[in-house]
Amino acid sequence: MVAYSxxxxxxxxxxGSYLLRFIELDSVGNDDPNAEFLxxxxxxxxxxxxxxxxxxxxxxxxxTATGPYKGGTxxxxxxxxxxxxxxxxxxxxxxxxxxxIMWAEHDSIKLSVLRRLAKPLSEFxxxxxxxxx
Numbered sequence: 001m002v003a004y005s006x007x008x009x010x011x012x013x014x015x016g017s018y019l020l021r022f023i024e025l026d027s028v029g030n031d032d033p034n035a036e037f038l039x040x041x042x043x044x045x046x047x048x049x050x051x052x053x054x055x056x057x058x059x060x061x062x063x064t065a066t067g068p069y070k071g072g073t074x075x076x077x078x079x080x081x082x083x084x085x086x087x088x089x090x091x092x093x094x095x096x097x098x099x100x101i102m103w104a105e106h107d108s109i110k111l112s113v114l115r116r117l118a119k120p121l122s123e124f125x126x127x128x129x130x131x132x133x
Contacts, residue, residue, distance in 0.1 A: 007051050009090035014054035015101050017043040017087035018062040025077040058085050
């Protein structure tokens, strides 16, 4: 058995998530920590030799979506603001059907709560429909 560092992907792939916050550039309160904003958390995979390189690549990808532009029919100056990386994990298996790319541990969780975590296909379809409308 080959021993791997838990921080290094033996297959050269990492999964990372990052947060982007949407602002209207001319709005007051864009830096108010108590203000509420539309935010997207995007999850991507990157090829990298180590965690440091993967982190930098996730940031680079995120920053490509942060340029100001004119939004809506009124052409309001808007921008997505990069807020940071929220998750970064090595992928330990080759990418193929059934490869495990993420996992989460749930300590001391009630069976009733555990069973609510599992969802039928129809719920995933509805979530996607709701996001697209």
